[in-house]
Structures are given as C-alpha cells and as structure tokens.
Amino acid sequence: MPKAFIIGLDALEYNIVTAFHFKTLLQKDFGKIDLTPYKMKLITPWLWSIIISGKIDTGITHFVTYESRMLRFIEKILTHPILYKKIEKIVESLRRKREDRSGTAFFFYKKGIKVRPMGKEDLKVKTIFDIIPNSHAICIPGYNLWREQFIIDLLLPLTKCIGNHKLTLKRLRLQWLLEKKKKKILEQLLHRGDWDLVMVHFYITDVVGHLYWNKPLMLLETYKIMSHWIRKWKTILNTYTEPVWILVLSDHGMRRGLHTDHAFWSSNFKLKKRPRQLTDFFRLVITYFQNPSEVVKIEITH
Ligand SMILES: [Zn+2]
16 A cells, blocks of 8 residues: 655745745645635635545635534524625624724634534545545644644634734744644654555644744744654655655745745655646545556655
C-alpha cells in the first residue's frame, strides 16, 4: 500500500514561498491554485472541506454552528443569500453600538447557547478519510477541528487581538502550544509508520499573518519554523522502505493581513497532471492509492 502525507498550512502564500525560496516548502513540484472562480466568501473550513472531498457544495458554510437542531435551522434561514445582506447589516450595527469586536458566535456562547465548529456532522459529501481505510486527520478545519482550537478562536478572535499587544502575545502563545500538540501526535504516528494516509493542519501561518500584518519578518520566521519541522518529518519518512508522497497545501494566501485569492501546493514527487482547482486534490489522492504511477513520478533519493 502506498503512503501519503498531507501537510495543510493555512494561508501559506505562494508569492512569499517562491520569493524567499523556501526549498522545503517548495519541494520538487509546486504551483498556485486560482480561487477567483469561487463567488462565495473564502472561508477556511469550507476551503479545506473542498480539498478533502473534491466537491464545492460540501455542507460546510460557516466556522461555527449550534448544537441545537432548532437553532441550526434558524441559522440556515437567516444566512440564506436572500436575507443574509439585511441580517448582516443589523448584526453589524448592533455590534458597532456595543463596540464589540468578537463574533456573533461568542455572543451566543456567552448567553449559554452551545456552539461547535462545523465539521464531519455537517458534511454531505465523502472525504478522503472515508475512502482511504487507514487514514488519520489531525485537526482539519471543516472536518475534525479540535475543540481547543475552536475555543481559542471564540475567546480570542484575531479581530479582537490585532492592535492589542497583550492579547496578540497571548493568542500567539496559545496557538503555538496547540501546534506543538499537533506536532507531537503527528510525530508519534510518523515513528510508528502504521498508516496509509495522514493529514495535519496548522493555523499558525494564518494567525501570524493576521496578527503581524505590518511585521512581515514575523511571518517569514514562522515559515522558517514550519520548514524546519517538515525537514525533521522528512528524515523520519526517509527511514521507511516504501516511498511516501508528501503534499504541502494551503487553502488561500496572505498579503498584509488579508487573504489572497490563490492557494499553494507542492509535492515531493513530480506530478503527471498538475492540479488546477482545489477540487482536483481529492481525485489525485484517491487515484494515487489505486495506482501511484498514474499520479506521480516516484524517484527514491536517499
Ligand atoms: Zn484559511
């Protein structure tokens, strides 16, 4: 059985990775995915749900949803395109009155209404994890985002932290703690080697991009740390007898604290057919498990 390892780095920017020649992130083959055909707002959990399912209409529409079926129903009506613009205006003006920079979800959470991240339960499409038997998903937005990650976003949203030195440092520290926890779980898996597909997602590249939008060096430093981590994982994978396909992916890019409308991909093997849309990754991964040579040109280079 071939193995595939997918590293999701949120908001990893094609133009930065190429301009600063991050070799570990660029790998053998790399490219850009144009997101401009998508007319909807580029929401992180939705974009990742496209990557893992190959479908656009995945069922993931928001970051947050409500535990109660009734509230989920009301939310569906209120966020319907016909009503959405009007409702958004009302919510926005209420928020401005209270000078509140936290989201609507936090408002409900404070009122004791149970909220959760959108994920598996809301998906109406099959993902790579349903199809590849021995697969592991570590904290994937739109699939199985950790509760801890969700709570940090709820209590310390980036919009509230930007421009506030104390909150910025707190958020950064908590985010790194989470990333280190993911790293630990991932490395245990990589050392064991008893998997077919592993996918992990890190938020830090997005978080730093927003928090330090005016300090690009901070983002470069974060890219450096992530490359260093990936290099370490590659040395573990080099001890395997079978080759491992390593994909580094992002859901969108980042420029001066704002999301850009292109995503990044790179592969440790040359691809026979390069992905052009986010939806292409699903097919590539599934085909790779049926017949690797149809997807990649495997060269062993230890
Ligand atoms: Zn994102």
